[in-house]
Amino acid sequence: MAEPAYTVASDSETTGEGKSSSAFPEIAIGIDIGTSQCSVAIWNGSQVELLKNTRNQKLMRSYVTFKDEIPSGGVSNQLSHEHEMLSGAAIFNMKRLIGRVDTDPVVHASKNLPFLVQTLDIGVRPFIAALVNNVWRSTTPEEVLAIFLVELRIMAEIQLKRPIRNVVLSIPVSLSRFQLTRIERACAMAGLHVLRLMPEPTAVALLYAQQQQQMIHDNMGSGSEKIALVFNMGAGYCDVVVTATAGGVSQIKALAGSATGGEDLLQNMMRHLLPNSEKLFSSHSINEIKSMGLLRVATQDAIHKLSFQESVQIDVDLGNGTRICKVVNREEFEEVNQKIFEKCESVTIQCLHDAKVEIDDLTDVIVVGGCSYIPKIRNLVKSVCKREELYKGMNPLEAAVCGAALEGAVASGISDPFGSLDLLTIQATALGIGIRANGNTLVPIIPRNTTMPARKELIFTTVHDSQTDVLIVVYEGEAEKAEDNHLLGYFKIMGIPPAPKGVPEINVCMDIDASNVLRVLAGVILPGSQQPVVPVMEVRMPTVDDGHGWCAEALHRAYGSTLDVVTVQKKI
Amino acid sequence: MRCGYGLAAVPGSDARFFTLDTSFLRLRRTVNPTRIQFGSFKIKAKIDEARKEMSFYELLGIPETGTLPEIKQAYKQLARKYHPDVSPPDRVEEYTEWFIRVQEAYETLSDPRTRALYDKDLALGIHLAFSTRRRYQYDEELEERSEWRNRWQSQLSELKRRSMNRDAGGNMSWGARMRRQRDEFSKEQ
Numbered sequence: 001m002a003e004p005a006y007t008v009a010s011d012s013e014t015t016g017e018g019k020s021s022s023a024f025p026e027i028a029i030g031i032d033i034g035t036s037q038c039s040v041a042i043w044n045g046s047q048v049e050l051l052k053n054t055r056n057q058k059l060m061r062s063y064v065t066f067k068d069e070i071p072s073g074g075v076s077n078q079l080s081h082e083h084e085m086l087s088g089a090a091i092f093n094m095k096r097l098i099g100r101v102d103t104d105p106v107v108h109a110s111k112n113l114p115f116l117v118q119t120l121d122i123g124v125r126p127f128i129a130a131l132v133n134n135v136w137r138s139t140t141p142e143e144v145l146a147i148f149l150v151e152l153r154i155m156a157e158i159q160l161k162r163p164i165r166n167v168v169l170s171i172p173v174s175l176s177r178f179q180l181t182r183i184e185r186a187c188a189m190a191g192l193h194v195l196r197l198m199p200e201p202t203a204v205a206l207l208y209a210q211q212q213q214q215m216i217h218d219n220m221g222s223g224s225e226k227i228a229l230v231f232n233m234g235a236g237y238c239d240v241v242v243t244a245t246a247g248g249v250s251q252i253k254a255l256a257g258s259a260t261g262g263e264d265l266l267q268n269m270m271r272h273l274l275p276n277s278e279k280l281f282s283s284h285s286i287n288e289i290k291s292m293g294l295l296r297v298a299t300q301d302a303i304h305k306l307s308f309q310e311s312v313q314i315d316v317d318l319g320n321g322t323r324i325c326k327v328v329n330r331e332e333f334e335e336v337n338q339k340i341f342e343k344c345e346s347v348t349i350q351c352l353h354d355a356k357v358e359i360d361d362l363t364d365v366i367v368v369g370g371c372s373y374i375p376k377i378r379n380l381v382k383s384v385c386k387r388e389e390l391y392k393g394m395n396p397l398e399a400a401v402c403g404a405a406l407e408g409a410v411a412s413g414i415s416d417p418f419g420s421l422d423l424l425t426i427q428a429t430a431l432g433i434g435i436r437a438n439g440n441t442l443v444p445i446i447p448r449n450t451t452m453p454a455r456k457e458l459i460f461t462t463v464h465d466s467q468t469d470v471l472i473v474v475y476e477g478e479a480e481k482a483e484d485n486h487l488l489g490y491f492k493i494m495g496i497p498p499a500p501k502g503v504p505e506i507n508v509c510m511d512i513d514a515s516n517v518l519r520v521l522a523g524v525i526l527p528g529s530q531q532p533v534v535p536v537m538e539v540r541m542p543t544v545d546d547g548h549g550w551c552a553e554a555l556h557r558a559y560g561s562t563l564d565v566v567t568v569q570k571k572i
Numbered sequence: 573m574r575c576g577y578g579l580a581a582v583p584g585s586d587a588r589f590f591t592l593d594t595s596f597l598r599l600r601r602t603v604n605p606t607r608i609q610f611g612s613f614k615i616k617a618k619i620d621e622a623r624k625e626m627s628f629y630e631l632l633g634i635p636e637t638g639t640l641p642e643i644k645q646a647y648k649q650l651a652r653k654y655h656p657d658v659s660p661p662d663r664v665e666e667y668t669e670w671f672i673r674v675q676e677a678y679e680t681l682s683d684p685r686t687r688a689l690y691d692k693d694l695a696l697g698i699h700l701a702f703s704t705r706r707r708y709q710y711d712e713e714l715e716e717r718s719e720w721r722n723r724w725q726s727q728l729s730e731l732k733r734r735s736m737n738r739d740a741g742g743n744m745s746w747g748a749r750m751r752r753q754r755d756e757f758s759k760e761q
Contacts, residue, residue, distance in 0.1 A: 225641075225644060246644070246645070246648055247645075247648055247649075247652075248652075249648045249651060249652060251648070251651075407657075410657055410658065411657050413661070422652075424651060424652055424655055424657060424658055425657070426651055426655065451675050451679075453656060453668050453671060453672060454672065454675075455672055513656070513668065514655070514656030514657060514664075514668065
């Protein structure tokens with residue numbers, strides 16, 4: 001295809017009007033913050049272009065080093081050696097840690113990273129610190145992410161010669177809304193406005209939609225609907241979507257995800273090589289961190305090699321009198337990580353099931369992300385989808401950021417004379433949202449895989465005679481027991497006029513707008529009245545802050561079932 | 573910005589397309605269509621005006637004999653028009669309302685089971701409250717297990733609804749209801 005003879009002036013200083021169709025609106029950049037690596041891309045007027053840092057890298061390590069007074073991240077920082085990242089001064093894996101409480105298994109799995117992750121196991125945010133001049137200096141995942149994003153922003157601003165404000169960020173599917181608010185907060189700290197948060201595989205699906213559209217333009221493809229499964233696995237998360245694509249519209253049929261990634265493969269492998277490693281490194285002294293770092297680098301290296309060869313020789317001196325000298329073959333690696341691979345498989349199967357798609361209907365199967373090089377991963381997706389071949393048209397490490405950049409251009413209102421941006425993603429919710437009712441169960445109001453923007457309502461009623469107050473507790477998740485889900489917030493409706501139980505109609509409505517903002521509305525009406533008997537409550541969620549595990553327990557202790565609600569049975 | 577909701581300058585940020593309107597709280601057994609009515613009043617009124625007695629088929633712009641590929645195609649075309657990512661910034665709120673309706677129509681008609689139920693309602697002229705009625709069948713599995721019972725119950729509930737409409741709806745037309753709502757709304761202002 002010939003390059004168009006002009007480009008959109010990306011350095012125009014137009015600000016404020018955002019999505020106006022006049023002049024040159026600001027094109028949002030796409031950012032893929034990986035657990036391990038990150039990248040930035042932008043629609044340059046004719047195609048998506050990945051931005052490079054001063055060292056000419058398109059993929060940059062996601063970490064921040066705290067040294068003296070000024071922290072520096074993997075965008076600008078030049079590492080003399082991989083080991084420097086493992087000296088205790090560098091914080092990484094922030095995408096796995098952000099917005100999680102200290103009872104979360106993912107936080108616990110992060111305790112043997114070469115920096116300090118301390119938990120009290122009471123449902124508060126974990127203590128995270130970097131070692132600076134033999135002092136553990138505390139920080140937070142938000143702060144680390146913000147420092148890193150500032151570096152990315154500056155890098156992009158220098159190259160594009162304009163201020164950057166709007167971004168489309170790709171995110172893992174399984175993050176809770178609480179975690180998303182933390183990511184948005186980190187962006188705000190970095191001076192960035194989040195135009196869209198886009199689940200990674202849906203970004204890949206958009207890129208696929210564009211490629212299919214391109215083929216039609218080039219008279220190579222048919223215009224019929226194509227159904228694709230996208231499997232995306234990086235260091236932190238494993239995510240799957242099923243998309244139906246036609247005419248540049250990518251309609252997300254179902255999403256599924258899990259905080260299972262390369263980091264877990266690595267840790268299992270480290271445990272396999274040095275069975276008591278967690279105990280050995282539990283005090284996080286400088287020497288322990290160094291040994292831990294050496295083991296980590298050697299193991300990572302071995303896993304990478306096992307993607308391309310059958311066996312690998314590991315020989316590493318941990319400097320504390322322990323030397324690991326071992327040949328590991330691929331079967332061993334797959335056996336050690338059997339549970340992880342099973343999890344990946346079940347996430348894929350669940351997604352296919354939720355999408356109500358037969359595997360024969362799949363046009364393409366796309367496997368991307370850092371773990372897509374692992375033969376076992378490719379094979380398991382192939383076997384679930386009964387395919388011989390995987391889709392070849394994408395760079396597995398760049399697909400997500402390219403999709404995010406496309407979304408950035410589309411959502412900024414940019415159009416392309418060649419029709420390359422005649423695209424649309426119709427997103428769906430990854431997790432169900434509902435309220436606690438019928439005792440201690442989660443009654444979903446917006447089920448998972450509901451198309452967004454969405455609005456759903458459900459009618460509840462009181463459980464006691466003359467119950468004047470009801471407590472609406474909003475959760476997100478798929479577990480049946482309410483408290484096993486993520487608590488998003490709660491509020492009370494008060495002053496309901498006395499009525500027998502089951503009579504007041506408590507209408508709970510939830511809506512999600514295009515930018516994924518959740519609003520919960522609740523109102524009460526009594527038979528015979530045309531107007532709500534108390535003012536309607538309108539609450540933007542999430543409202544809870546730290547310690548949400550506590551809140552639910554405290555509410556239960558304080559109120560028991562006195563303020564409960566139940567669903568209205570199907571009788572009129 | 574005609575409707576005074578023009579926060580759309582920074583798209584998708586604080587441009588809430590829903591402003592509160594309590595009229596969604598009408599009792600579900602009064603008159604149809606009983607459904608949630610958010611959105612600013614003017615917009616809702618405008619859409620209701622346009623929607624009036626629109627069936628899902630009319631909403632999608634396809635004949636009642638339309639095939640599944642036709643439904644899909646119509647849906648995707650309308651999505652490209654109404655989805656907030658691509659709609660004109662000053663009409664995001666209104667178009668989002670439309671998008672949600674189109675989505676509802678598509679979801680109903682693209683599933684042979686729900687389409688059959690809807691067609692039945694349509695033939696009886698009671699289709700306007702279709703989704704509301706289905707709403708409180710929150711348990712999808714249960715719904716699948718007892719399809720026959722749903723059919724039976726929905727028919728029964730429709731009979732009741734119709735007999736009630738004769739009472740409640742008899743003295744109040746759709747237009748009268750809208751006018752009253754408008755009055756109430758302006759009073760609140």
